Amino acid sequence: MSGAGPRENVFPTRMNLTTTKTRLKGAQTGHSLLKKKSDALNKRFRTILGKIDEAKRKMGRVMQLAAFSLAEVTYATGDISYQIQESITEATFRVQTKQENVSGVILPTFEPLMSKAEGGNGGFGLTGLGRGGQQITKCRETFAKAVETLVELASLQTAFVILDEVIKMTNRRVNALEHVVIPRLENTISYINSELDEMDREEFFRLKKVQSKKKRDTAVRDAEAKEKRDAAEAAGIEEEEEHEEQEQGENLLAEKDEDVIF
């Protein structure tokens, strides 16, 4: 009996064998599909990793540029940070989330969404009116570009985090199928097979046994009949002969009956 590995707790019947075989087939198909998915995700993941690395470095440069343009503003106007902080009301630079589908995984991507504030100067309309307004405008543009880069990077990073999670999950599933479910089903199948074989062998043995018993019985009866015949011969041959024929017929019938039962 192949009880070596874990198996499902089923009765070893042909019916269950068929069901289990179907399930095994399903599991195998699932496994190969998941494997493909995981490969596709991994491929995507790798490209994203590369991009993230690059984008992070790019961000370093962009932010430096932006910081520098702020320095230009400070050069021309002096410290404006407080003024800026005070004039904040509503965000004009927002992000919009969209979805992208990568082998069934929904990846959100951020997209910059700029709304024109009244005053046309991003809500800071008149800051730097007296001096340095142009620098502020320039700085605003530089920073807006920088933020766009940051938003792009944020998309990548979110994709990274989600993909990381999904890949881990997919891999878990693949591994579960490969190392637990499929072996278990295989074990079950071989268990059922071996049980069935066992039953076949038992049956065969039983039949043999029945046959041999029958043979023995027939032999005994034959011997008895012979005795009777011998006795009848001694009494009256004609009468006995008739009786014997009758007995023979009965025996044949009985034997047939037994065969019918099995």
Place this chain on the structure above:
Amino acid sequence: MEALFFNSHGGYLEGIVRGFKAGLITQTQYNNLTQCESLDDFRMQLSATDYGNFLANETPPISTSTIAEKATQKLVDEFNYIKSNSVQPLTKFLDYMTYAYMIDNVVLLISGTLHERDTHDLLERCHPLGTFDTMPALCVATNVEELYSTVLVETPLAPYFRDCLSAQDLDELNIEIIRNTLYKAYLEDFHSFVLSLGAPTSDVMSPILSFEADRRALNITINSFGTSLSKDQRAKLFPSLGRLYPEGAFALAKADDVDQVKVVLDGVVEYRGFLEGQTGPGGAGAAGAEGATGQQAASLEDHFFQYEVGLNKLAFLQQFQYGVFYSFFKLKEQEIRSLTWIAECIAQNAKDRINDYIPTF
């Protein structure tokens, strides 16, 4: 006649200022500074100049803002020294100089109050030259009405406020408009004061103040393209003096784009070329056009700074007048800006822009 008595009152201080002026960083020193690899080198180089060891007590990772702060502190010290030794009318003249900073400070406090912020934190952010004894009193005000009356009572800026703004305006007008309205009033007042001082001083100061007025007018014009500022409002912010006043200012008030401003500038020899090489279909509108405005902006501002420095240098050629005081501090301010710029370039590794500073002498 001025000259006869000038030395008895202001001779000592004029000497001091001219001495200070000799301490301004020279072109050679600037060259040395631009060669620096790090801010530590920068500090070393600076210690060889008049600044001496002003950064000596700073802990090693010095930031550019610390440098600017310390340099400003030095300027303020020098100013205070001169002011405490001055007699009328120089004291008044120096007072006028501080009003410009005061306007910024008061406006800062107003915006703080309007946004219900803790104004005490703001006191630290105020420009030290623009502080006045009663400034903390402004922080007590909790609403606009109160603030307005406190400003009227407590600050030297009262006349400007009284003449230009009402308490309601403080609440309703954009803070930048308030600032520029005040500044316009201040410039006009300063100018008339300078004229009252008579010949040598007014000869020197007049062009400087006129230029300041023109610069503001130009900046306001260019910066208001594409904003909510209407042309009427714009016209109200132009100071009523300067080379461009009145015809130029009138034309500026109606200008719609940079090209029209250029036409106005062509009427004044000195300003011709400030907008040179900068074409653009106009500031407002498409992003491309805005980019173009951004490009030219830097050079326009640079032209302004350069011209201002030139004017201020001229002030030193005349004796027996107060213009030197104004000019010295303006030059010093420019020097601090240049130093900060160079420091910024060093800190951010932007060596290609490092020579964009405006040398003084």
Place this chain on the structure above:
Amino acid sequence: MASHSVYKDRSFIATIGDEDTITGLLLAGTGHIDGRGKKNFLVVDSKTAVSTIESAFAEFTERQDIAIVLINQHVADQIRPLVDKYEQAFPALLEIPSKDHPYDPSKDSVLKRVKKLFGE
């Protein structure tokens, strides 16, 4: 996996950083003050207590209307354990360089994970 409703309302960019960075980003238009006067940015200077940064960080990462949290790297360093522990996809956490502190990729918590995955 994030369901749609989790991120469709997220539209703001929150910032924790030094004054210059904040000023720049506000200029770009990311700043927002909602009806109750809640800001989506925090200015950190040398006097700001770590606990203030931590609570701002916690608040920004828990708010439902923020899509991206930007944090200066040198500020992130102050609350590094918290940043390293943060693994949610939303809001996305980005470490950005500041004027005085150039970007150091080796400190970035996400890049650290990237490196780990590459087996370096």
